[in-house]
Amino acid sequence: MNLLFLGDIVGRSGRQIVLQQVPELRKTLALDAVIANGENAAGGFGINASILEDLYDVGVDVVTLGNHAFDQREIVDILPSDMRLVRPINYPVGTPGRGATLVEANGFNVLVINVMGRLFMDPLDDPFRMVDEALSGMELGRDADVIIVDVHAEASSEKMAMGCWLDGRVSLVVGSHTHIPTADAQILPGGTAYQTDAGMCGDYDSVIGMEKTEPINRFVTKRAQGRFQPAAGPGMLCGTFVQLDEHGLAKRIEPVRVGARLKNYVPQLD
Numbered sequence: 001m002n003l004l005f006l007g008d009i010v011g012r013s014g015r016q017i018v019l020q021q022v023p024e025l026r027k028t029l030a031l032d033a034v035i036a037n038g039e040n041a042a043g044g045f046g047i048n049a050s051i052l053e054d055l056y057d058v059g060v061d062v063v064t065l066g067n068h069a070f071d072q073r074e075i076v077d078i079l080p081s082d083m084r085l086v087r088p089i090n091y092p093v094g095t096p097g098r099g100a101t102l103v104e105a106n107g108f109n110v111l112v113i114n115v116m117g118r119l120f121m122d123p124l125d126d127p128f129r130m131v132d133e134a135l136s137g138m139e140l141g142r143d144a145d146v147i148i149v150d151v152h153a154e155a156s157s158e159k160m161a162m163g164c165w166l167d168g169r170v171s172l173v174v175g176s177h178t179h180i181p182t183a184d185a186q187i188l189p190g191g192t193a194y195q196t197d198a199g200m201c202g203d204y205d206s207v208i209g210m211e212k213t214e215p216i217n218r219f220v221t222k223r224a225q226g227r228f229q230p231a232a233g234p235g236m237l238c239g240t241f242v243q244l245d246e247h248g249l250a251k252r253i254e255p256v257r258v259g260a261r262l263k264n265y266v267p268q269l270d
Contacts, residue, residue, distance in 0.1 A: 067122060
C-alpha cells in the first residue's frame with residue numbers, strides 16, 4: 001500500500017498547490033490514501049466546509065487538525081458528522097468531533113489518529129495515554145490495514161518519544177505544526193515509519209507560512225502591530241510518502257516536495 005501525508009496546509013497558497021498537485025501525485029505515486037493536516041487552511045486559522053469539500057474532491061481521504069481546530073465557528077457543527085475530519089484526541093471529554101477515525105480507502109481500512117503535544121502547547125490530556133486508549137483492542141493488520149498518527153506538537157523530543165512509544169504498533173507516526181520539513185524520515189526498529197515534521201503546504205518565502213512583516217515586528221519590538229496573514233506567494237507542497245507491506249508496517253519512507261522555493265523531490269516507484 002502507498003500513502004501520502006501532507007503537512008499543514010497554510011492559507012490560499014497552500015490550498016492551491018494541494019488542489020493542483022494531489023490528483024497528479026495520486027497517479028504518479030499510485031497512492032491508496034492521502035491524509036492532510038488542514039488546521040491552517042482557512043486564512044491561516046482553522047478550516048471550513050468549503051475548503052474541506054475542495055480537498056475531498058481532489059482525493060484527500062482524511063483531514064487532521066491541531067491547536068487551531070476550533071478557530072472557525074462552523075467547525076463545531078461539522079466535526080460531529082464528518083467522519084473524514086479528526087481533531088486532536090486529547091481534547092477534554094465532551095469536545096465536539098472525534099480524535100480517531102476508521103475509513104475505507106481504495107479497499108484498505110485506514111485508522112487515522114490525531115493527537116496534540118503538551119510541551120509549549122495547550123495543556124490538554126496526556127497524549128500518550130489517549131493514543132494508547134485509541135489503540136486498545138486494535139491490532140495492525142487485523143482490525144486496520146493501516147494506522148497513521150499525526151502528532152501535532154512543538155517539541156521534537158515529544159514527537160520522537162511518541163514514535164518510539166508506538167513503534168511496531170502503527171504504520172506511520174508523523175509530526176505536524178512546526179511547518180518545517182525535517183530530514184529524519186526513517187523506519188524505526190519495529191517497522192513504524194517516522195518523521196518529526198512533514199513541513200507545510202504553503203508559501204515558504206515567509207515566516208512559517210505567514211507574511212513576514214508582523215512576525216518580524218513582534219520579535220523585534222515585542223508588540224503586536226497587526227494581524228498575522230498567510231503569505232500569498234507561490235506555494236510549495238511538502239509531505240511524507242510511505243510504502244507499507246502486507247502487515248501494515250513500513251518498507252519505505254521518503255519526503256515529497258513539489259512547487260516553489262524548496263528543492264523539488266518526488267520518489268520514483270520501482
